[in-house]
Amino acid sequence: MTTVSLTAEATGNRTAPPTKGSQARRSRKAAETRAGYAFLTPWLLGFLLLTAGPMIASLYLAFTNYNLFSAPEWIGFDNFTRMFSDPQYIQSVKVTGLYVLIGTPIKLIAALAVAMLLNSKRRGQGAYRSIFYAPSLIGASVSIAIVWKAMFIDDGVVDQIGQVFGRDAGGWVGNPSMTMPMMILLTVWQFGAPMVIFLAGLKQVPNELYEAAEMDGAGPVRKFLRITLPMLSPVLFFNLLLETIHSFQIFGSAFIISGGTGGPAGSTLFYTLYLYRRGFVDFQMGYAAAMAWVLVLAVGIITFIFFKTSKSWVHYSGETK
Numbered sequence: 001m002t003t004v005s006l007t008a009e010a011t012g013n014r015t016a017p018p019t020k021g022s023q024a025r026r027s028r029k030a031a032e033t034r035a036g037y038a039f040l041t042p043w044l045l046g047f048l049l050l051t052a053g054p055m056i057a058s059l060y061l062a063f064t065n066y067n068l069f070s071a072p073e074w075i076g077f078d079n080f081t082r083m084f085s086d087p088q089y090i091q092s093v094k095v096t097g098l099y100v101l102i103g104t105p106i107k108l109i110a111a112l113a114v115a116m117l118l119n120s121k122r123r124g125q126g127a128y129r130s131i132f133y134a135p136s137l138i139g140a141s142v143s144i145a146i147v148w149k150a151m152f153i154d155d156g157v158v159d160q161i162g163q164v165f166g167r168d169a170g171g172w173v174g175n176p177s178m179t180m181p182m183m184i185l186l187t188v189w190q191f192g193a194p195m196v197i198f199l200a201g202l203k204q205v206p207n208e209l210y211e212a213a214e215m216d217g218a219g220p221v222r223k224f225l226r227i228t229l230p231m232l233s234p235v236l237f238f239n240l241l242l243e244t245i246h247s248f249q250i251f252g253s254a255f256i257i258s259g260g261t262g263g264p265a266g267s268t269l270f271y272t273l274y275l276y277r278r279g280f281v282d283f284q285m286g287y288a289a290a291m292a293w294v295l296v297l298a299v300g301i302i303t304f305i306f307f308k309t310s311k312s313w314v315h316y317s318g319e320t321k
Contacts, residue, residue, distance in 0.1 A: 058292060058293070059289070059293060060072070061285060061286050061289040062079060062080075062286065062289040062290040062292075062293050063075065063076055063077070063079065063286075063290075064286045065079075065286050066285045066286040066289075067283045067284065067285065068283050072286065075286070079286055079287045079289075079290035080290050080294070083294065088266070088269065088274060091269050091274075092262075092266075092270060092271045092273070092274040092275075093271065095180070095266070095267065095268065095269050095271075096248060096250075096270050096271040098180060099180065099184065099247060099250065099270065100244060100247040102184055103183070103187045103247055104240070104243045104244050104247050106188050107187055107188045107190075107191050107194065107243060108191075108194055108236070110188050110191045110195075111191040111192075111194035111239070112194075112195075112198050112232075112236075114132055114195050116202065116228075118132070118195075119199060119202045119203070129196075129199070132192055132195060133192035133195065133196060134192065135189055135191075135192055136191070138190075141252070142252060142256055144186075145252060145255075145256035148186050148253070148257065149173055149257045152171055152178075152182050153171040153172075153174075154170060154171035154173075154174060155171070156171055158171075158172065159171050173257060173264075176266075177267075179257075179258075179264065179267040180267060182257070183250075183257070183268065187247070187250070194239040194242075197238065197239055198232065198235060198236075200235070201232045201235035202228070202232065204231070205227065205228065205231045205232070209227050209231075210223055210227060213226065213227060230315050231315075233313060233314045233315050234314055234315075234316055236314075237306070237310050237314045241303065241306050244302065244306075245303070248272075248295065248298075249272060250272065251272040251276065254268050254270045254272075254273045255276070258273070260273070260281075262274060262277070271291070272295075275291045275292060275295070276288075278291065
């Protein structure tokens with residue numbers, strides 16, 4: 001009895017040999033894995049050589065004194081402490097911060113307003129959408145910056161129109177108090193991308209909510225505050241985050257309009273423009289690398305704050321709080 005039970009137990013615990021079907025499945029899975037990595041190889045090489053590699057190199061250079069012509073010299077945190085005593089760096093932070101704080105909200109307000117107008121059914125709706133979206137297709141190109149500068153220089157189109165309405169002659173480009181409004185107008189004019197996203201979000205708001213609000217006697221303002229904004233909060237959060245990051249990266253238009261100097265009187269000395277000047281004009285590549293990493297850190301902190309605070313004002317469909 002004991003011998004039989006031990007034999008049965010040993011037989012039951014014995015691992016069954018792999019079948020031909022399981023071996024074929026494993027071989028096929030291994031072949032698919034190898035093929036997947038083979039297709040990913042170009043992207044992985046590009047990421048390592050063109051993104052991760054330069055980022056690691058710039059992080060090292062941020063702690064060195066490097067002028068592109070001699071070997072980097074390790075100086076520790078000197079580049080970072082130097083920023084606090086650099087008046088031009090402080091000016092670039094002020095200019096960029098003002099541009100982000102003013103330009104981004106105005107751009108989003110304009111995009112949302114036009115999206116709400118285009119959300120209603122009317123003749124030629126597709127044509128209107130294309131017209132408003134067209135500036136975003138062009139992007140912040142060199143040609144647009146050149147045309148924009150020509151419009152706002154002394155005796156330009158904008159100056160001539162201003163003189164018709166009694167404004168003194170004088171272009172915006174050479175006026176330190178008017179260059180920031182000019183740059184903000186340029187970014188607001190290109191509101192097409194967030195407008196399309198807002199329009200897609202408005203299409204997802206159920207009409208039943210507006211009908212119920214009307215039966216309760218709610219007016220347009222109350223419906224906007226109580227229905228439209230809460231339902232659009234995820235889209236608004238996405239646009240706000242994206243446009244804020246884009247605003248920190250402004251370079252091309254500022255470079256063309258100011259001639260690469262950041263003038264007049266440092267009114268267009270944006271952060272990336274000053275970074276470019278330090279790295280490729282003054283050949284202070286170590287200092288420029290340190291500036292770049294400070295910008296990355298600042299944008300990362302702002303993004304973290306956005307995500308943390310979004311829990312209190314971003315509402316997703318079907319979510320209970």
